[in-house]
């Protein structure tokens with residue numbers, strides 16, 4: 345990776361100090377510096393944008409063209425609207441194209457690089473040409489007094505009248521993720537909405553352990569948690585359930601809640617009764633195998649009322665079986681935790697922040713952006729779009 349002319353902090357006083365050189369921090373730094381602000385961007389990692397590099401299977405799903413506020417989870421569902429409306433997916437696409445990065449739409453409005461996520465990081469580094477970037481040093485202290493934030497890192501002390509918290513959430517600690525943003529927020533009296541792992545595989549307990557035998561089997565399903573549902577692939581794993589449909593519902597799931605899976609989303613309610621009329625001698629297991637992967641069909645058939653052929657069931661029994669296949673209850677006993685979570689639900693409460701600027705209402709000059717804030721997107725490029733949009737909002741305000 346080329347960092348161009350990037351320098352360790354060259355002066356001790358800045359207009360803005362941004363903590364966290366991830367997606368949001370780099371966007372905020374770029375915008376502020378291009379507005380003529382002297383910006384210092386600090387990260388404890390030895391390179392910027394590490395999560396961008398591993399995102400989207402190495403191709404970075406950098407935005408979603410269907411971005412609207414209801415694709416984000418937050419205690420205040422309206423909070424994200426302002427920032428999202430002022431920095432759109434098209435704005436980011438324009439930036440990507442200005443840097444001659446080829447991209448494509450994969451599915452459901454998800455935009456990916458044709459080449460590599462490295463191109464997005466390099467683009468942001470190039471856009472931050474006027475920013476001082478200090479890497480590889482943990483921040484040891486942040487103090488506020490006389491209108492200045494004083495940040496100590498790597499044995500140095502720097503100050504600025506504005507401080508932006510952009511250190512993300514605690515998902516994937518081995519990538520350098522921490523809960524530092526929350527510590528800092530609490531230090532300045534901001535509330536934190538309980539952080540939970542999100543976009544994360546769910547685990548199944550002993551009662552459903554037999555499904556582990558299906559590890560590696562995937563099927564297109566509708567997965568539901570309460571009133572929220574997603575139609576995408578689900579994947580059985582050796583610990584439970586994963587795949588896009590499950591990751592999506594995991595962001596809404598709370599301990600003790602069941603999730604329902606519709607294994608036959610394209611079949612009408614009476615499809616098995618109709619099949620009985622047409623093929624009365626076929627077994628339920630064989631019929632299910634026409635709609636589902638064979639191993640899954642066998643596993644589900646074992647858990648349904650026993651009968652050798654469809655003709656042996658009443659219409660009512662078959663209607664009940666179809667209904668069960670369309671809402672199969674699973675009782676997850678947990679998630680795979682922050683170690684496997686793509687994002688964090690919860691974070692710095694939006695109650696204390698301006699939705700226009702991301703500034704803390706009660707602490708002059710303090711801002712919070714990106715995943716650190718209690719705004720979490722669906723799978724599919726929404727989380728980066730929030731990082732870009734909130735970074736832009738703060739970058740325009742500092």
Ligand SMILES: Cc1cc2nc3c(=O)[nH]c(=O)nc-3n(C[C@H](O)[C@H](O)[C@H](O)COP(=O)(O)OP(=O)(O)OC[C@H]3O[C@@H](n4cnc5c(N)ncnc54)[C@H](O)[C@@H]3O)c2cc1C
Nearest residue numbers: 364366367368388399400405511512524714715725727728
């Ligand atoms: C495997 C994976 C794949 C993903 N793929 C996608 C995708 O394709 N599309 C999508 O939209 N989203 C994706 N996401 C989510 C996306 O990466 C995050 O939502 C996004 O990176 C959040 O941006 P951020 O700038 O707020 O935080 P981050 O990008 O996490 O940046 C935070 C920065 O702060 C630094 N930091 C943390 N603690 C400290 C500290 N104490 N001191 C100094 N620095 C610190 C970190 O080193 C990091 O550089 C993925 C996440 C994962 C884990």
